[in-house]
Amino acid sequence: MTRPATRTDLHLPLAVTALMKGVVYRDAHETIWPHLVGLAPQVADYVASLGLTVFIDESEGYAFLRSKSDDELADLGIPRLVPRHQLSLHTSVLLALLRKRLAEFDSTDSGPRLIVSTEQMVEMMTPMLPQSTNEARTVDLVETALRRAADLGFVRRIPKQEGKFEVRRVIKAFVDAQWLAGLDAHLAEYAEILAEGR
Structure with missing residues (x-):
């Protein structure tokens, strides 16, 4: 059994480096999480000098870095460090559907982990796609997303x-x-765009 980290054991470079690599999860990064939470103010100060903000959700068990706005970065005179991710329409639709599914899952108090299958996601995505899309193409789109x-x-x-x-x-x-809250309207917009093949 590992003993909890004390203040003197905490390691700022370890916490910051882990965040630079991507999202840090309490359950997947058990050795890093105590450093990150224990040094949250220092991490926030450190990444602020790079034009970043740290978001830590202790109740849900994740943390990540977000870039300051372009105006804030311009005021600081530094370039954007975290690139923007351009998502395909299909990936955006998938994420919206997954978020809706997670909200429904949480409302039923079914446990901490929502597990979905490729088949379930194909079933959820099919109504969003043009009727001419064949099943193999739908599966390919969902797997890519x-x-x-x-x-x-x-x-x-x-x-x-x-x-x-x-x-x-x-x-x-x-x-x-x-x-x-406006998800159904967003999904309707997505469905219309996908149906038009844009």
Whole structure:
């Protein structure tokens, strides 16, 4: 059993370096998480000098870096360090559907982890696609979007379970409650755009 880290054991470069690599999760980064939480103010000060802000959600168990706005960066005289990610329309739709599914899952108090399968996501995406889209093409679109979502840290493949993914709670920070409130309207817009083949 490992003893909890004391203040003198905490390591700022370890916490910052981990954040620079991507989202840090309490359950996946057990050795890094105590350093990050224990040094949160110092981490915030350090990354601020790079034009970044740190977002830590202790209750959900994740942390990530976000770039300051372009205006703030211009005032600081520094370039953007964290690149913007351009998402395909299909990936955007997938993330919106996953966020909606997570909200429904949380409202039923079904447990801490939402697991979805490729088949479930194909079923959810099919109504959003043009009727002419064949099943093989739909599966390919969903698998491509799932790979992109996994690369960005929004889903995690379940080891030894083919086609199973855990929806990571960090998705809540990117698809927030205000956006979620208008989700049906957003999904209708997406469906219309996809139907038109744009």
